[in-house]
Amino acid sequence: MFKLEKTSSSSKARTGILKTDHGSIKTPIFMPVGTVGSVKAVNQDDxxxxxxxxxxxxxxxxxxLRPGNEIMENAGGLHSFMRWDRPILTDSGGYQIFSLSDNRKLEEEGATFKSHLDGSKHLFTPENVVETQRVLGSDIIMILDECPPYPAEKSYVHxxxxxxxxxxxxxxxxxxxxxxxxxxxQAQFGIVQGGTFKDLRKESSEYMASLNFEGLAIGGLSVGEPNELMYEITDFNTEHLxxxxxxxxxxxGTPANLLQCVARGVDMFDCVMPTRNARNGMIFTRYGKIxxxxxxxKHHHQPLDTDFPSDLCSKYKMSYLHHLFKANELLGLELASKxxxxxxxxxxxxxxxxxxxDTFSDWYPGMSETVDKKI
Incomplete structure (x- = not known):
């Protein structure tokens, strides 16, 4: 399923090919988030x-919760439902249940929670989460896990x-x-937990590896800890995968987060930040954030970057893009998201x-600083 191709001579950065029946994925890779079967403001063709x-x-x-397993199965799975013929990964919902801390209960059987839509009560178990992802038909499915908050006592994290x-x-x-x-x-990925405690991270990595999943995820980070701590734990964690x-x-995470974690041996990422920030008028560019x-x-009557392969940067005047957001026009959300x-x-x-x-180690520190600047 996964073929490691090359590793940097002076960092842990690596390239690979992840093969699925819906196509091969060249890593490192970022996965746009289509939470409910739609990447917000971007149609599938684009x-x-x-x-x-x-x-x-x-x-x-x-x-x-919506549209539900019956409709999804009758539609032939998520690929058919949303007319997307490339690979899909589905998260198990563990993080969403974690975020419903006032409306969920964790027990050995599974996680009981109240729907954010109508307050109805549901139970996710390790088994029925697999069953639901069989119905979805995603190429990569994730296990059910608990994501502890940051900070948390070591006893709780353990x-x-x-x-x-x-x-x-x-x-x-x-x-x-x-x-x-x-x-x-379909392939199944395990999820390593352990918070920011290295001995627990090592134990969790070894246990997840022993179950012979097709891939392994690093969970429980980007939940409020400082970036430097996230980098430290990620670097430690990849040593044990x-x-x-x-x-x-x-x-x-942010563009800089991605580069820093590629350097620490990570292959795959996801985050809502690109589309969420776009809807608020923030765009990421190779020169910084705008x-x-x-x-x-308002009076900048030139495109931002005529050499970049997106309409927003190469085609439209910045004054026009500014106007779209000031006028709350939907086209602005679409262009910024893309x-x-x-x-x-x-x-x-x-x-x-x-x-x-083999120029990654010379390139990424400067690029990390540049993409994090405000223009």
């Missing part, structure tokens, strides 16, 4: 042809990790004793090229 997304992410929690491990074993058994529904294969398996850092609502763009996603995918493609020619 997502494929302009953004050049190789894989997108859907969410089991949200799709289970107990939480133990629950995630027991759920992982049950989820793996459910996956291995069930079959895909739509004629294409199998080299031959893809490594997915969940919920991360707020399109700022008055400085710009940010295109930039994230470009950044990962550029990182891959730099790893291949």
């Amino acid at each position: 997502l494929a042809d302009k953004v050049k997304a190789q894989i997108i992410l859907g969410n089991t929690y949200h799709l289970y 107990e939480s990790m133990g629950l995630t491990h027991r759920w992982a074993k049950r989820g793996r058994e459910a996956f291995l004793t069930s079959k895909p529904k739509y004629g294409h294969s 199998p080299e031959e398996k893809p490594r997915y850092l969940m919920g991360v 707020n399109l609502r700022n008055a400085k763009w 710009q940010n996603l295109t930039f994230y995918l470009w950044l990962m493609s550029e990182a891959r090229s730099r790893i291949e020619d």
Whole structure:
């Protein structure tokens, strides 16, 4: 499923190919988030042809609640439902349940929670989360886990990790004793927990590796800890993950976060930031971050970057983009969302090229600083 191609001579950055029945994914890669079967403000044709997304992410929690398993199965799974013929990864919903701390209860059987839509009560177990993702038909499915908050006492994180491990074993058994529904294969990724405690991270990495998942994710980061601590734990964690398996850092992050964590041996990323920030008028570029609502763009009658492969940068005057956001026009949200996603995918493609020619370690520190600047 995963073939490691090249590793940087002076960092842990690496390239690889992740093969699925819906296509091969060149890593390192960023996955646009399509929580409910839609990447906000971007249609599927543009997502494929302009953004050049190789894989997108859907969410089991949200799709289970609406439209629900019956409709999804009758539609032939998520690929058919949303007319997307490239790979899809679905998160198990563990993070969403974590965020409903006042409306959920964790027990050995699973997680009981109240729907954010209508208050109805539901139970997610390691087994039925696999079943729901079989119905969704995603190429990569995630196990049910608990994501502890930051900061948290070590005793709590240890107990939480133990629950995630027991759920992982049950989820793996459910996956291995069930079959895909739509004629294409599925892979299952485990999720390493342990908070910011290195001994727990090591223990969790070794346990998840022992279950022989097709890939392994680093969970429980980007939940409020400082960036430097996230980098430190990520760097430590990749030291204890199998080299031959893809490594997915969940919920991360800014362009600089991605580059720093590629350097620490991560292959896959997802985050809502590109589209969420776009809807607020912030775009990411290779020169830094721009707020399109700022008055400085009102009289800027030139495109930003005529050499960049997105309409926002190469085609439209900055004064026009500023006008769209001041007038609350939907076209502004669309153009900004496509710009940010295109930039994230470009950044990962550029990182891959730099790893291949072994210039990544010289390139990424400066690029990390540049993309984090405000213009």
